[in-house]
Amino acid sequence: xxxxxxxxxxxxxxxxxMFRIMVLLILxxxxxxxxxxxxxxxxxxxxxxxxxxxxxLDLSHVDLHVNEGEWLAVIGHNGSGKSTxxxxxxGLIEPESGEIFVxxxxxxxxxxxxxxxxxxxxxxxxxxxxxxxxxxxxxAFGLENQGIEREEMHIRVKEALQVVNxxxxxxxxxxxxxxxxxxRVAIAGVLALRPKIVIFDESTSxxxxxxxxxxxxxxxxxxxxxxxxxxxxxxxxDEASLADRVVVVDDGKIMGDSLPxxxxxxxxxxxxxxLDVPYPQRLKFELNKRGIQTPSEYMDEGSMVNWLSRSILKx
Amino acid sequence: MVKSIHxxxxxxxxxxxxxxSRRALTDVSLDIKTGSYTAIIGHTGSGKSTxxxxxxGxxxxxxxxxxxxxxxxxxxxxxKELNELxxxxxxxxxxxxxxxxxxxxxxxxxxxxxNFGKSDEEAEQVAAKMATxxxxxxxxxxxxPFELxxxxxxRVAIAGVLAMEPQILVLDExxxxxxxxxxxxxxxxxxxxHQEQHLTIILVTHQMNDVANYADHVVVMENGGLIAxxxxxxxFSDPDWLHKHHLGxxxxxxxxxxxAKQGVPFETLxxxxxxxxxxxxxxxxxxxxxxxx
Ligand SMILES: Nc1ncnc2c1ncn2[C@@H]1O[C@H](COP(=O)(O)OP(=O)(O)OP(=O)(O)O)[C@@H](O)[C@H]1O
Ligand SMILES: Nc1ncnc2c1ncn2[C@@H]1O[C@H](COP(=O)(O)OP(=O)(O)OP(=O)(O)O)[C@@H](O)[C@H]1O
Ligand SMILES: [Mg+2]
Ligand SMILES: [Mg+2]
Numbered sequence: 001x002x003x004x005x006x007x008x009x010x011x012x013x014x015x016x017x018m019f020r021i022m023v024l025l026i027l028x029x030x031x032x033x034x035x036x037x038x039x040x041x042x043x044x045x046x047x048x049x050x051x052x053x054x055x056x057l058d059l060s061h062v063d064l065h066v067n068e069g070e071w072l073a074v075i076g077h078n079g080s081g082k083s084t085x086x087x088x089x090x091g092l093i094e095p096e097s098g099e100i101f102v103x104x105x106x107x108x109x110x111x112x113x114x115x116x117x118x119x120x121x122x123x124x125x126x127x128x129x130x131x132x133x134x135x136x137x138x139x140a141f142g143l144e145n146q147g148i149e150r151e152e153m154h155i156r157v158k159e160a161l162q163v164v165n166x167x168x169x170x171x172x173x174x175x176x177x178x179x180x181x182x183x184r185v186a187i188a189g190v191l192a193l194r195p196k197i198v199i200f201d202e203s204t205s206x207x208x209x210x211x212x213x214x215x216x217x218x219x220x221x222x223x224x225x226x227x228x229x230x231x232x233x234x235x236x237x238d239e240a241s242l243a244d245r246v247v248v249v250d251d252g253k254i255m256g257d258s259l260p261x262x263x264x265x266x267x268x269x270x271x272x273x274x275l276d277v278p279y280p281q282r283l284k285f286e287l288n289k290r291g292i293q294t295p296s297e298y299m300d301e302g303s304m305v306n307w308l309s310r311s312i313l314k315x
Numbered sequence: 316m317v318k319s320i321h322x323x324x325x326x327x328x329x330x331x332x333x334x335x336s337r338r339a340l341t342d343v344s345l346d347i348k349t350g351s352y353t354a355i356i357g358h359t360g361s362g363k364s365t366x367x368x369x370x371x372g373x374x375x376x377x378x379x380x381x382x383x384x385x386x387x388x389x390x391x392x393x394x395k396e397l398n399e400l401x402x403x404x405x406x407x408x409x410x411x412x413x414x415x416x417x418x419x420x421x422x423x424x425x426x427x428x429x430n431f432g433k434s435d436e437e438a439e440q441v442a443a444k445m446a447t448x449x450x451x452x453x454x455x456x457x458x459x460p461f462e463l464x465x466x467x468x469x470r471v472a473i474a475g476v477l478a479m480e481p482q483i484l485v486l487d488e489x490x491x492x493x494x495x496x497x498x499x500x501x502x503x504x505x506x507x508x509h510q511e512q513h514l515t516i517i518l519v520t521h522q523m524n525d526v527a528n529y530a531d532h533v534v535v536m537e538n539g540g541l542i543a544x545x546x547x548x549x550x551f552s553d554p555d556w557l558h559k560h561h562l563g564x565x566x567x568x569x570x571x572x573x574x575a576k577q578g579v580p581f582e583t584l585x586x587x588x589x590x591x592x593x594x595x596x597x598x599x600x601x602x603x604x605x606x607x608x
Contacts, residue, residue: 176329292596
């Protein structure tokens with residue numbers, strides 16, 4: 001459950017959490033890339049085009065495997081096909097060829113509704129997903145559809161709104177909210193559903209810095225603590241760096257599949273892939289321009305701070 | 316000559332006079348000089364977009380008034396009195412979908428020039444040029460602006476605003492949804508317009524790096540009011556105040572604060588990468604320090 005954890009967060013929990021992360025990290029390196037045959041999502045040779053008139057495929061021979069409980073970041077420049085891929089997984093568009101398996105089940109017209117229950121998607125523009133007359137009704141909508149009992153529904157709606165800090169807006173019309181408030185409500189809608197797979201399509205793009213960090217740690221908690229499979233489409237390097245794995249989409253194709261730390265070694269190439277360069281790398285670049293040599297290996301912020309302060313303070 | 320922006324005791328209440336009425340702005344007074352670059356920052360829901368929408372008369376004050384480019388706007392002002400103003404003020408909305416409406420991308424971008432008296436052909440030439448400038452592929456020019464990726468829609472919206480050659484640019488999170496390369500290119504393009512054509516720019520953003528890199532003024536909003544009206548240097552020199560108001564720092568300033576904690580001496584915390592690198596270059600031993608370890 002997402003919510004009780006928020007309240008029960010205490011020191012013990014923190015230690016436990018850190019321990020789990022360490023274990024996970026160790027396991028991760030050990031079983032790197034070892035793939036189970038059936039993941040929670042398996043995409044095989046998927047092709048799609050929006051219109052028969054398009055010469056080029058909008059998704060071109062996509063193969064993708066997502067493990068249960070994994071956090072996958074999807075990056076790529078504007079128009080590369082990220083949202084289209086998400087729509088294909090959710091069965092919102094019909095492939096020209098290829099297959100999609102979700103939780104062991106092939107995506108077909110018959111299985112569509114069953115599969116959609118397992119996927120919660122936060123759309124790039126929240127206005128495209130609002131259906132309720134008020135915020136509360138909107139968050140409840142998906143639950144009603146799934147036949148969740150009234151009492152349980154009320155609890156879940158309240159909790160989800162609390163988690164995104166929108167409880168005071170329960171009676172407001174979703175379209176009459178600020179940009180960031182809309183994004184929060186859209187996220188609450190998916191939280192309340194508690195689907196096995198959550199797809200966030202640039203869901204933090206209009207949040208203030210504090211709100212963005214809150215939502216990113218919420219995603220982290222959902223994935224690491226509660227075992228949700230997370231797919232996050234993002235241009236934000238902080239978000240991508242937390243993922244287990246990053247795939248790069250370019251021109252409708254999957255062009256890369258790597259661990260975040262491998263990706264960040266690429267320096268300025270990252271810009272072409274649709275991500276920012278990590279801050280320490282950018283600073284290194286500026287220092288090198290001024291004739292200062294820097295270590296060649298990838299450094300995160302902490303190690304860059306340490307290296308700089310040691311180099312400066314030893315004179 | 317376009318005059319500066321003067322906002323006096325502006326109050327705005329959404330759905331005023333109904334049971335759903337909601338106050339969004341309280342006694343906002345602000346002056347913005349012609350040719351300046353002002354960033355407006357603040358929490359989700361603090362009133363930034365509401366304030367911006369007054370600048371081209373999309374919203375009219377519930378009480379108080381403002382003057383933009385010589386046009387005085389109060390609660391009484393009629394829409395037709397605002398046509399002139401809307402020629403001068405280019406507005407990039409928070410959600411690009413809200414400002415796209417034509418059948419094709421090209422027509423959408425050509426709308427303003429056509430409306431301002433250019434022939435169809437001329438207008439489409441301007442539009443094609445703008446489309447290239449904002450990095451839209453030719454292949455989408457005849458598509459519907461609604462059948463595009465999020466970042467592509469954003470680019471169409473920006474191109475449409477640039478095509479009207481405004482004197483005041485009002486930008487509401489104009490780079491949300493753009494990839495980092497597009498974000499940098501657009502910010503540099505706005506900066507160029509500011510430098511070369513002296514456009515007045517008002518930018519709402521959650522990117523403190525952009526505030527540090529481009530703005531000469533910062534306005535901080537909280538709960539419908541202004542809590543600071545100052546310069547980036549001054550606002551970002553007070554991390555405690557920022558923290559208290561749940562606001563962020565530019566990456567460089569946050570990074571430098573960590574160095575300062577380790578004992579690296581700074582008189583003032585730098586705002587941009589370049590400033591920090593300069594300072595570090597002064598402090599570093601010429602050999603470049605230890606390379607491994
Ligand atoms: N509804 C649509 N109809 C036709 N073409 C579309 C539609 N939506 C997107 N496209 C096209 O498909 C391609 C992939 O778009 P998609 O939305 O998947 O990109 P994206 O990677 O999500 O980009 P962004 O970062 O800008 O959101 C683009 O060339 C776009 O123009
Ligand atoms: N159309 C509307 N009707 C009623 N209330 C609204 C409407 N638009 C915004 N509000 C409310 O007015 C307040 C200010 O909203 P505004 O959109 O100006 O915020 P903002 O600072 O732009 O936030 P964000 O950073 O999330 O975009 C919010 O509390 C919001 O819920
Ligand atoms: Mg997209
Ligand atoms: Mg806004």
